[in-house]
Amino acid sequence: MNNAWKIVIGVVIGFVAVFGFPFYYNLGKANVAPKLKYDTPAILEYEKEHGKKECVEPKEFMAKEHMQLLNTWRDEVVRYGQRIYVNSRGESFHISLQNTCLNCHSNKKEFCDKCHNYLAVNPYCFSCHIVPKEKQS
Amino acid sequence: MKILIPFFAVIALVVIALVGAQASHALFGIWIPYAAVLIFVFGFIFKVLKWGRSPVPFRIPTTAGQMKSFAPWIKQNKLDNPSSSLGVLGRMLLEVLAFRSLFRNTKTQLYPGTKLTYGSEKFLWLGGLAFHWSFLIIFVRHFRFFMQDVPYPIQIVEHLDSFLQIGAPLLYITDVVLLGAVTFLFLRRVMMPQIKYISLPADYFPLLLIFGIGATGVLMRYFAKVPVVSVKELVMGLLTFSPVIPQGISSLFYAHLFLVSTLLAYFPLSKLMHMGGVFLSPTRNMANNNREVRHINPWNYPVHVHTYEEYEDDFREKMKKAGLPVEKE
Structure with a gap:
């Protein structure tokens, strides 16, 4: 048995x-890996002015480290009232998710959500911040 | 030596992957993972079927609780000494999910003089539970890299694991617990003289290997980040049998993948087979119903017995002459 x-x-x-x-x-x-869209009106306008598309830091850095950068920004603003960010090129930016980041990347569905949904990441940015209205080119 | 050999073996594996992945992404990203999964699946099935062919022993009642009695006022311990399949199922669930046998561990100590005492020893149970459960949760969580549209239950696991919301890629509780538990289980083998005495390289190697897997994983998530979108593309390529090697994935990921491949290939050849073996523990998975159900020895061969009727047939005439009573005239 x-x-x-x-x-x-x-x-x-x-x-x-x-x-x-x-x-x-x-x-x-x-x-299919997600393809991001960088064709919002603000980005196109920036390209017309500067001749190229660029973020506050190089693209490779942003892809890997944006979450840490945003976290640092939040702490600087909320805890120390520091609203100015000087990037690696020596340029200054106003630290604000809604007014700086989302001014250019006004297409959350075609930008943020693409990778986050692909990898099932649920960042808690928008449990405080307002989801921007979609502006498409 | 028993510790140093597995230690340097794991170091060597990491170095091989770090150097080798530079030379051939396809070897470390496609062929070795495929080979490892094949060894795992077929090795596992081979081992388990080999076990399945062996005869089931006579049921071994263990005395962890009161067995079923004919006396109605003696209460049976239905979980620790079950007499029905349902009870066995309960005992097995407790064993597999909560490591009930380890919970009963005791330690013996000699107090000054010659006073022998027994005390409860819960740390192996606690460490083992922390290790296995966090490993399971990490495994389940990784399914977000294995599926195109991540199912909701897996997102819930991931969400609960990171609910402390510490840091920017959110800190996973199980990452901390796993590395802590593996370290504890390793130190336990090293620091307790009795355990160290009976430990072999095959005991240290899996612990160090799993520590390596956890460490490379933690490095990739929190410190030396890898482009996860490309990583998922590679993994999905493997799972859909149309492998691709995306650009820009660092050697660290290949080291992680190589260590996991090693674990998979090593699995069927080692003590890690307790994953399948726990279900076949004879003292846990058989009901204590020896007095109700007859056990037929599986290797019984037909024994020729000489019955009384046959005896009488042989000697009937002689018995009659001697005046002995016979049953058949």
């Missing part, structure tokens, strides 16, 4: 249902 059939059931549940889940969940879904 042995219980091989119980073990087979256990293996099927363990491997097919749990470990196999990501495989068949993704069946038929294309592997």
Whole structure:
């Protein structure tokens, strides 16, 4: 007497249902990384003036570190009343999510949400800040 | 030596990945992970089916609680000494989810003189529970990299894990608990002389390997950040069987992936198989119903017995002559 059939059931549940889940969940879904849009009116205007599109810091830095930068900004403003940020190029910016960041990136759905939804990140920015009205070019 | 060999083995694995990934992204990003998963799945199934072919032993009642009695006034402990399948299910759930056996650990101590005392010893239970649960939650949380549209339950797990809202990429509680618990389990083996005496390289290696996995993961999330969008693209490529190597992923990620691949490939060959083995613990997964259900020895072969009827057939005439009574004339 042995219980091989119980073990087979256990293996099927363990491997097919749990470990196999990501495989068949993704069946038929294309592997598309999100593409961000940098074509809001404010960005286009900036490009016309300066000849290039650029953020407060280089793009690679912003992609990896924007959350830390925003966190630092929040602490500087809320705790120390420091409203001026000097970037690596020596330019000064007014620290404000709604008036600086979202002035250019006024397309939350096509910008913030793209990557955040892709990676299921739920930042709590907008539990205090107002979600901006979408402005499309 | 028993500690240094696995220690340098893990260091070597990290170095191999850091250097090797520079040489070939495809090897460390595609082929080694695929090979590791294949070894894991087929090795695991092979091992478990091999166990499944072995005979089930006579039920072993353990005396953790009162067994079912014929006397109605003696109350049965239905969880610790179950006599039904439902009770066994309960005992197994407690064992697998709450490590009830470890909870019963005791320690023996000699007090000054010759006074032998027994006390409860909960730290292995606590450390093991913290380690396994945080590992499970981290595993579940990683499914946000494994699925195109992340299902809501996984988002809830991720949300609860980071609800302290510390720092900018939010601090995960399980990251802290896992590294802490692994460190504790390692120090326990190193600092307690009795445990150190019975520990082998195969005991230290998984702990150090998992510490390496956790450390590289923590580094990637909080300190030397990697572009997560590209990382997910790579992982999704693997899962949809159309592998891609996106640009700009640092070697740190490949080190993490290589250590995880090592863990997967090492899994079926090692003590880590207790993941499957816990379900086959004979003292936990069998009901104590020896007096109700007959156990037939699985390796019984047919034994020829000479019955009384056959005996009488052999000697009937002689028995009659001797005046002995016979059952059949």
